[in-house]
Amino acid sequence: MVVAYVVLDGFDLGAGAIALIVGRTDAERGKIVRAIGPVWDGNEVWLLAAGGVLYFAFPMLYASGFSGFYLPLMIVLWLLMLRAIGIEFRHQSGSPIWRGFFDTIFCISSGLLTIFFGAALGNVIRGVPLNSEGYFFEALWTNWRVVPNPGILDWYTVIAGVVALVALTNHGALYVALKTDGDVNVRSRKVASVLWPALVAVTLISLVSTLSIRPELLENYKKVPIGFAIPALVVLALVGMLFYHRKGNEKLAFLSSCVYLAGMLGGAAFAVYPNVLPASTGPQYSLTIFNTVTGSYAMHVAIVWWAIGIVIAIGYFVFLFKMFKGKVSEAGGYGH
Numbered sequence: 001m002v003v004a005y006v007v008l009d010g011f012d013l014g015a016g017a018i019a020l021i022v023g024r025t026d027a028e029r030g031k032i033v034r035a036i037g038p039v040w041d042g043n044e045v046w047l048l049a050a051g052g053v054l055y056f057a058f059p060m061l062y063a064s065g066f067s068g069f070y071l072p073l074m075i076v077l078w079l080l081m082l083r084a085i086g087i088e089f090r091h092q093s094g095s096p097i098w099r100g101f102f103d104t105i106f107c108i109s110s111g112l113l114t115i116f117f118g119a120a121l122g123n124v125i126r127g128v129p130l131n132s133e134g135y136f137f138e139a140l141w142t143n144w145r146v147v148p149n150p151g152i153l154d155w156y157t158v159i160a161g162v163v164a165l166v167a168l169t170n171h172g173a174l175y176v177a178l179k180t181d182g183d184v185n186v187r188s189r190k191v192a193s194v195l196w197p198a199l200v201a202v203t204l205i206s207l208v209s210t211l212s213i214r215p216e217l218l219e220n221y222k223k224v225p226i227g228f229a230i231p232a233l234v235v236l237a238l239v240g241m242l243f244y245h246r247k248g249n250e251k252l253a254f255l256s257s258c259v260y261l262a263g264m265l266g267g268a269a270f271a272v273y274p275n276v277l278p279a280s281t282g283p284q285y286s287l288t289i290f291n292t293v294t295g296s297y298a299m300h301v302a303i304v305w306w307a308i309g310i311v312i313a314i315g316y317f318v319f320l321f322k323m324f325k326g327k328v329s330e331a332g333g334y335g336h
Contacts, residue, residue, distance in 0.1 A: 014172015118164025
C-alpha cells in the first residue's frame, strides 16, 4: 500500500512540483491540474489505508512512529491540506491573481511533500534513537551528523529527500507528458530529459551513502541472493525510462518510472527486514515484525476485512483510470 501511494500520488506530487515550470499560462496550468484532477484525492486513500493497516497489524510501531515523528507528521498534514487548497480553490476564483496564488501554493506544497516523504524514508533506513520502551524523540535537526541520537534532518536524510524530489518530479513530468499535448507536453518531456541524469546520479549517491552508514543492510542480500534482482530491476527501469522516453513512448516511459519507484522501496524493505523501524541506539532496541505485531485473533479478523476493502479499492482504481484514460481536454472539469 505504501508502494501504491508513492507510485500513484507520486505523480500528483511531481505534477504539482513542475506546475509553474511547464505551465506558462493560466490555461496551461489548468491543463496540468485537469490531468490529475479526477484521481489525486483518490490516490491519497492508499496513505490512509497504510496508516490503518499499520494500526491494526503493528500497533507498537504505529504508537512509536506517530509519537516520535509528531512534528514532521504535522508538517506533512499541513502540506497535504495546502496542496488540496491549491488544487480545489484555483477554479473557484475568476481572478488571475488568485489563480496564480493558488497555483504557487500547489507547486510549493507538492515539492516540499516529496522532500519530507523522502526524509521520512531516510529516517527509517538510517534508524531512530529508540529506547528500551520502544519510543523515541528527535529534534528537527541537531548537528546534521549521523550519530546515535540524530535529528530528523541530517546529511543522510537530506540526500534521501533530494532523491525523492528528483524521482517524483521526474515521475510527475512523465505523467503530465502522457496526459497532455501541445506546449505542456513538450516542456514536460524536456523536464524529464533533464532530470533523468540527475536521477541516476542521486540514486548512486544514495546507494553509496546508505552503505557507508549502514553496511549491514547488505546482509539480507548475501543471505538471499535472489534479492539482487531488485536493484537489477531498478537499473532496468532507469534504462527503460531513457529508452522509451527517447522513442516517444510516453506510456512505457511512465510505467518504467513506476517500476523504479517500486524497486527502490522494495529494495529498502528487503534490506531492513525483519526490522520495521531500526534503532540507531543499538539493534537490541529495533522494532521488528515480531515484537510489534498484534495478537493472532485480531490479525485473523483484520485480514478478512482488509481483503474485502482491498478488492473494492483496486476495483475502484481500475474503473477510475479507465474512465479518464487518454489526453486531457482543453476545457472543462478541474482547473476551470
